[in-house]
Amino acid sequence: MLGRVTFTMAVNAINRPASRGSIRLALVLILAAGILPAADTAAIQKLLDRAAAAGGGEVALEARRYTSGTLHLRSHVTLKIPNGAVLAMSTDDADFAAHEPPSPVPGADRETGFFRRSLLAGEGVEDIAITGEGRIDCQRTRRGGPKPIGLRECRNVSIRDITIENSPNYAISLLGCDYVNIDGVTIRNGWADGIDPDSCRFLRISNSFVESVDDAICLKASTALGRRAVTEHVTVTNCVLRTASIHFKLGTESYGDFRNIAVNNCTFVGGMGDRHGNPGIALETVDGGTIQGVAVSNIAMHNVGIPIFLRLGARGRGQPSPVAGRLEDVVISNITATGARRTCPIVGIPGAIIRHVLLSNINLEFEGGFEGEIPRDIPEKIDAYPDPRMFGLLPAYAFYIRHAGNITLRDVITRVRTPDRRPAIYDENRPR
Numbered sequence: 001m002l003g004r005v006t007f008t009m010a011v012n013a014i015n016r017p018a019s020r021g022s023i024r025l026a027l028v029l030i031l032a033a034g035i036l037p038a039a040d041t042a043a044i045q046k047l048l049d050r051a052a053a054a055g056g057g058e059v060a061l062e063a064r065r066y067t068s069g070t071l072h073l074r075s076h077v078t079l080k081i082p083n084g085a086v087l088a089m090s091t092d093d094a095d096f097a098a099h100e101p102p103s104p105v106p107g108a109d110r111e112t113g114f115f116r117r118s119l120l121a122g123e124g125v126e127d128i129a130i131t132g133e134g135r136i137d138c139q140r141t142r143r144g145g146p147k148p149i150g151l152r153e154c155r156n157v158s159i160r161d162i163t164i165e166n167s168p169n170y171a172i173s174l175l176g177c178d179y180v181n182i183d184g185v186t187i188r189n190g191w192a193d194g195i196d197p198d199s200c201r202f203l204r205i206s207n208s209f210v211e212s213v214d215d216a217i218c219l220k221a222s223t224a225l226g227r228r229a230v231t232e233h234v235t236v237t238n239c240v241l242r243t244a245s246i247h248f249k250l251g252t253e254s255y256g257d258f259r260n261i262a263v264n265n266c267t268f269v270g271g272m273g274d275r276h277g278n279p280g281i282a283l284e285t286v287d288g289g290t291i292q293g294v295a296v297s298n299i300a301m302h303n304v305g306i307p308i309f310l311r312l313g314a315r316g317r318g319q320p321s322p323v324a325g326r327l328e329d330v331v332i333s334n335i336t337a338t339g340a341r342r343t344c345p346i347v348g349i350p351g352a353i354i355r356h357v358l359l360s361n362i363n364l365e366f367e368g369g370f371e372g373e374i375p376r377d378i379p380e381k382i383d384a385y386p387d388p389r390m391f392g393l394l395p396a397y398a399f400y401i402r403h404a405g406n407i408t409l410r411d412v413i414t415r416v417r418t419p420d421r422r423p424a425i426y427d428e429n430r431p432r
Contacts, residue, residue: 041068041095051077056127061085061134069095070146073122073130081134081162089119089138089146096146097121105255107223107287107317111147111169111192112253118150118173122157129158140168143191143213147173153225160184170196171212176225178202187211193218194243199229199256205236214275216241216268218249221256221289223318228289232259239266244273247304250291251284251311252386254325255318258289263296270339271303277342277388278305281335283327284386286313290326301337307364308332309388310357312348312403313381322383324352333360340366343394348403349382360410366397368416378402378428396426404429 044059048071051057056076063084069092073079081087090096099114115121119136122128136148145168151157153176163186164171170193174180180203187194190212197203198220210216217239221231231250241247247268250258263281270278280301285291301307310330316322327348344364348354374395381390394400398414401407407427414424 040066041071041090044068045071048072048074048077048079061087063134068119070097070116070118070121073120073125073128073151075125076127078129078131079120081130081132081136083133085132085134087119087134087136089136089140089148091139103224103226105223105226105318107255108253112196112198112220112222113224115147115150115152115173115175118147120149122151122154124153126155128154128156129160130162131158131160133161135163135165138164138166138168140166140191142168144168147171149173151175151177153177155179157181162186163188165189167191170194172196174198174200176200176229180204183207190214194241196220197231197234198222198253199225199231200234201230201232203234205239207238209240209242211242213244213273215246215249216243218246219258219261220251220253221258222253223255228256230257230259232257232261234261236263237265240269241266242269242272244278245275246279246282247301248280248296249282249284250294251282252286253317254285254287254289254291256289257325258285258291258294260293261295263299265298268299268301268304270301270305274305277309279309279388280304280307280337281332282309282311282388283330284309284311284313285325285327286311286315286386287317288319288323288325292326292329294330296331296335297333299335301335301340303339304337305341306344306388307335307337307340308344308346308359310346310354311386311388312352312354313383313386314349314352315383315385324349326352326355328355328357330357331360332358332362335361336363338365340364342388343396344399345388345391345394346399346401346404346407347391349380350403352403354404354407356406357404358408358410359412360408362409362412364398364414366414366416366420367418368397368420369418370397370420370422372421374422394426395422396424397422398424400426400428402428
């Protein structure tokens with residue numbers, strides 16, 4: 001027999017704009033021991049719906065463990081997971097919503113393009129928050145499964161102070177969302193990406209820790225909305241990122257544009273693996289989109305495989321025929337890295353060059369140790385997936401530059417732990 005479900009509800013009027021006429025509901029959910037996962041899902045969803053029907057409010061979980069499938073977030077409602085509360089992801093796939101139809105523009109993979117099959121799912125909602133110092137435990141030991149948080153075309157979103165553990169998919173996945181604040185979030189043992197904003201605007205990520213097997217923070221502009229869209233007006237600050245893959249990335253999904261993006265005061269910790277060469281900063285546009293107006297500053301990296309990677313290519317996802325976009329107006333400054341293992345490529349393609357990049361106050365330490373013949377014939381790989389290892393061994397230990405113009409290196413210090421035959425910088429654009 002199922003345990004009894006008891007709700008206690010306190011109703012307090014607060015001052016809200018008269019046009020909304022809403023009240024705040026402090027709803028506390030108390031579940032007796034022995035409730036099945038489906039009962040937790042239905043009970044929490046009922047409270048979210050009741051708060052929305054009342055015009056908005058807060059649903060606060062008691063400090064205990066819950067197991068749930070998909071919960072549909074509602075406009076003007078806050079879900080609070082307080083310290084001591086654990087919202088566990090059901091291990092039964094039947095407890096989750098079905099995927100939405102795929103985008104009419106092909107290209108996005110399932111993780112990038114699907115949002116409804118999430119633990120906390122929101123679609124077209126506004127004024128929502130997920131807060132509290134409790135945990136979301138996804139109970140997974142490998143990649144593949146629902147997203148902990150999947151939000152599609154939402155506005156005025158706040159995600160604060162929660163911890164997400166053992167995620168089998170992008171831990172916080174956003175598509176077409178505007179005015180988003182992610183602050184004080186902890187992501188541990190993520191089996192996929194950490195935080196992935198796709199075609200989002202007016203976004204802040206701050207004071208957060210991300211630990212993931214795949215990319216820690218990855219901004220996208222994919223085909224998932226079925227139209228070209230821009231990711232713009234984004235700040236990332238005061239974060240610690242630890243990953244086996246890329247710490248901060250624009251791309252590879254680059255059907256749309258990236259504009260006005262600032263990253264500062266962060267630490268990157270590598271050494272967990274060598275996925276895509278374990279880069280620190282990767283700015284990649286290969287599907288026709290433009291990257292313009294990016295400032296990265298005050299970054300400390302340790303054991304990161306490749307500190308900096310800039311790539312302009314022509315893979316062409318979503319395009320009838322591949323056409324390169326643009327990568328320009330980038331400033332990367334006040335960077336320190338120790339234990340780097342590979343060269344930093346800054347590479348465009350014939351007829352599409354990277355322009356107007358300033359690298360200043362850079363201090364990089366590489367492992368070095370190469371004693372063989374310096375390679376000269378470096379492949380173009382115009383339509384390849386943008387992986388900084390794609391060119392093989394490069395003829396410089398620090399920076400390799402090709403199909404790029406107005407690249408300025410100012411106050412750049414490079415060194416190797418073990419002597420290396422290659423020069424620090426090799427610029428293919430300069431005659432030799």
